[in-house]
Amino acid sequence: MDAIKITSEIELKKAFSIRKEVFVEEQGVPLEDEFDEFDTLEGSALHILVYYQDKAVGTGRIRWVGGVGKLERICILKPYRQFGLGKVIIGALETIAKEQETSQVKLHGQTQAEGFYKKLGYYVASDVFMEDGIPHLLMKKELFAESL
Numbered sequence: 001m002d003a004i005k006i007t008s009e010i011e012l013k014k015a016f017s018i019r020k021e022v023f024v025e026e027q028g029v030p031l032e033d034e035f036d037e038f039d040t041l042e043g044s045a046l047h048i049l050v051y052y053q054d055k056a057v058g059t060g061r062i063r064w065v066g067g068v069g070k071l072e073r074i075c076i077l078k079p080y081r082q083f084g085l086g087k088v089i090i091g092a093l094e095t096i097a098k099e100q101e102t103s104q105v106k107l108h109g110q111t112q113a114e115g116f117y118k119k120l121g122y123y124v125a126s127d128v129f130m131e132d133g134i135p136h137l138l139m140k141k142e143l144f145a146e147s148l
Helices: 009-026 085-099 111-119
Strands: 002-005 047-050 055-065 069-077 104-110 129-131 134-142
Touching: 002 085, 002 111, 009 047, 009 055, 009 069, 047 085, 055 085, 069 085, 085 104, 111 134
Parallel strands: 069 104
Antiparallel strands: 002 047, 047 055, 055 069, 104 134, 129 134
């Protein structure tokens, strides 16, 4: 299990393929809502890929909004969800945030993943809201509090 920062268009296309399969095909998110202006190598978001047995199977990205790291587009192909890769993705994105001296991260987590994020130290910071027809929660985590 390796997480890498995406540095090439080939890697970015692998991430897009994973996102399309999970969010568009599996969860029914409209294709036009899944991809945005941050989906470039030169954009303000940093993207990662997670590999399992030399196959790209998960992805996520981080961008900075108001000085806070916002974790986005976190997903894993269905056959690979039982191997702890979600924790690898979150850990890699949090490491990037720490490297940028970001003290807090947030995400819009699907309600069905609330327990997963809580195990990783996130807390609920909103009521349930709908995003692309899927119930979500705003969740946050203080990064440097854990090293004190």
